[in-house]
Amino acid sequence: xxxxxxxxxxxxxxxxxxxxxxxxxxxxxxxxxxxxxxxxxxxxxxxxxxxxxxxxxxxxxxxxxxxxxxxxxxxxxxxxxxxxxxxxxxxxxxxxxxxxxxxxxxxxxxxxxxxxxxxxxxxxxxxxxxxxxxxxxxxxxxxxxxxxxxxxxxxxxxxxxxxxxxxxxxxxxxxxxxxxxxxxxxxxxxxxxxxxxxxxxxxxxxxxxxxxxxxxxxxxxxxxxxxxxxxxxxxxxxxxxxxxxxxxxxxxxxxxxxxxxxxxxxxxxxxxxxxxxxxxxxxxxxxxxxxxxxxxxxxxxxxxxxxxxxxxxxxxxxxxxxxxxxxxxxxxxxxxxxxxxxxxxxxxxxxxxxxxxxxxxxxxxxxxxxxxxxxxxxxxxxxxxxxxxxxxxxxxxxxxxxxxxxxxxxxxxxxxxxxxxxxxxxxxxxxxxxxxxxxxxxxxxxxxxxxxxxxxxxxxxxxxxxxxxxxx
Ligand code: SAM
Ligand code: SF4
Numbered sequence: 001x002x003x004x005x006x007x008x009x010x011x012x013x014x015x016x017x018x019x020x021x022x023x024x025x026x027x028x029x030x031x032x033x034x035x036x037x038x039x040x041x042x043x044x045x046x047x048x049x050x051x052x053x054x055x056x057x058x059x060x061x062x063x064x065x066x067x068x069x070x071x072x073x074x075x076x077x078x079x080x081x082x083x084x085x086x087x088x089x090x091x092x093x094x095x096x097x098x099x100x101x102x103x104x105x106x107x108x109x110x111x112x113x114x115x116x117x118x119x120x121x122x123x124x125x126x127x128x129x130x131x132x133x134x135x136x137x138x139x140x141x142x143x144x145x146x147x148x149x150x151x152x153x154x155x156x157x158x159x160x161x162x163x164x165x166x167x168x169x170x171x172x173x174x175x176x177x178x179x180x181x182x183x184x185x186x187x188x189x190x191x192x193x194x195x196x197x198x199x200x201x202x203x204x205x206x207x208x209x210x211x212x213x214x215x216x217x218x219x220x221x222x223x224x225x226x227x228x229x230x231x232x233x234x235x236x237x238x239x240x241x242x243x244x245x246x247x248x249x250x251x252x253x254x255x256x257x258x259x260x261x262x263x264x265x266x267x268x269x270x271x272x273x274x275x276x277x278x279x280x281x282x283x284x285x286x287x288x289x290x291x292x293x294x295x296x297x298x299x300x301x302x303x304x305x306x307x308x309x310x311x312x313x314x315x316x317x318x319x320x321x322x323x324x325x326x327x328x329x330x331x332x333x334x335x336x337x338x339x340x341x342x343x344x345x346x347x348x349x350x351x352x353x354x355x356x357x358x359x360x361x362x363x364x365x366x367x368x369x370x371x372x373x374x375x376x377x378x379x380x381x382x383x384x385x386x387x388x389x390x391x392x393x394x395x396x397x398x399x400x401x402x403x404x405x406x407x408x409x410x411x412x413x414x415x416x417x418x419x420x421x422x423x424x425x426x427x428x429x430x431x432x433x434x435x436x437x438x439x440x441x442x443x444x445x446x447x448x449x450x451x452x453x454x455x456x457x458x459x460x461x462x463x464x465x466x467x468x469x470x471x472x
Contacts, residue, residue: 085335
């Protein structure tokens with residue numbers, strides 16, 4: 001039976017509740033008055049229940065969809081302004097004992113495998129720092145023998161300790177397989193930013209079909225991971241996600257929203273981020289067997305999610321093409337990766353993986369980060385390399401009230417400007433410098449508080465004089 005506060009995955013992600021919500025949503029979607037009432041509520045920026053979101057998901061009429069997308073854009077602008085937080089994924093190891101049908105790293109794919117040595121990792125981090133990155137997402141397959149938790153912790157220490165001139169990694173997020181409460185505690189002690197774990201699919205039979213072997217095949221162990229992390233391991237910030245393309249997308253959005261409501265109910269705070277990976281072709285994967293989501297529907301489900309969880313960070317990955325990413329940024333996404341490599345050791349040695357090795361999947365956007373940033377600035381977005389909240393202790397239940405009251409933007413907007421200024425000073429070519437400086441000057445004029453504007457201007461001058469890491 002459905003119980004958002006239960007610790008049992010089969011009760012907080014209840015199949016019957018999802019099916020009923022979708023059935024009811026289909027009916028409501030045909031009723032314009034009902035949709036308008038839901039949109040009125042969404043306009044208040046306080047979010048929607050999963051049942052309300054279900055109705056919007058089934059809206060097929062182009063006008064109504066356009067209205068939903070316009071509202072998502074307004075909410076996004078209201079809460080996030082024009083800033084986009086930048087990060088880079090870093091693959092540590094492609095050893096994996098699991099057999100996920102969709103992934104190029106699955107155990108029965110007989111390719112050469114490896115993990116980075118600490119020396120190689122240092123090279124990767126230096127290469128990423130040279131690209132201006134401050135925030136990383138560590139990725140690894142699951143393999144206790146070849147990639148134990150002690151190795152991940154050692155990598156985190158190496159990363160935080162590797163500095164190049166003005167370069168440093170200031171926030172390390174981690175995306176590794178579901179683990180024990182004790183291991184979550186150790187990750188936190190090592191300076192973990194956000195723990196990210198994708199559910200892949202919330203539809204249990206599909207989950208069991210997709211995961212043919214290894215610890216990840218245990219649906220409950222995987223689905224209850226965030227509970228162990230937050231309630232027993234002391235994690236503050238967790239990020240959830242579904243791999244769109246494995247099962248019906250309406251169902252997956254319901255799963256994400258039920259998961260978010262569950263975390264609010266048991267931990268007092270919902271997910272810090274939601275990621276939207278979409279299935280891409282991978283080596284040794286039969287791509288024809290999946291429920292691929294069209295661009296039109298993908299855009300729609302992202303807009304509806306923005307309405308349902310206005311304050312949650314939404315992460316767009318390099319899996320999408322440059323052109324399509326622009327549309328998605330416009331309606332809801334607040335973080336993205338740039339210049340990503342999805343093989344082990346690809347930043348220091350471009351070409352991503354070494355001969356005989358397989359990247360996890362094939363990317364759609366392979367532009368250099370600098371070109372991605374130029375594109376963003378030309379489209380009116382302010383790239384942010386900010387990592388201030390986590391370092392100032394504004395995490396978990398201390399972060400959400402600030403976000404909900406709008407106070408957070410007094411920090412985010414100036415911090416985005418300061419970190420982008422650092423990037424321009426240390427890494428940009430002349431073209432990006434000119435574009436970026438113009439944008440920062442405009443943004444400065446938009447800060448409404450006179451005091452904060454003056455402080456920001458003073459900090460910008462100090463950065464130009466050589467100081468670094470100034471933040472609110
Ligand atoms: N091994 C850990 C796990 O599976 O939870 C975490 C790292 S795994 C490298 C990161 C994510 O990549 C997976 O959670 C999955 O959603 C995604 N992924 C796997 N195969 C993919 C594909 N063919 N296209 C797009 N994303 C994929
Ligand atoms: Fe391994 Fe993760 Fe790929 Fe599954 S998705 S095969 S657990 S790396």
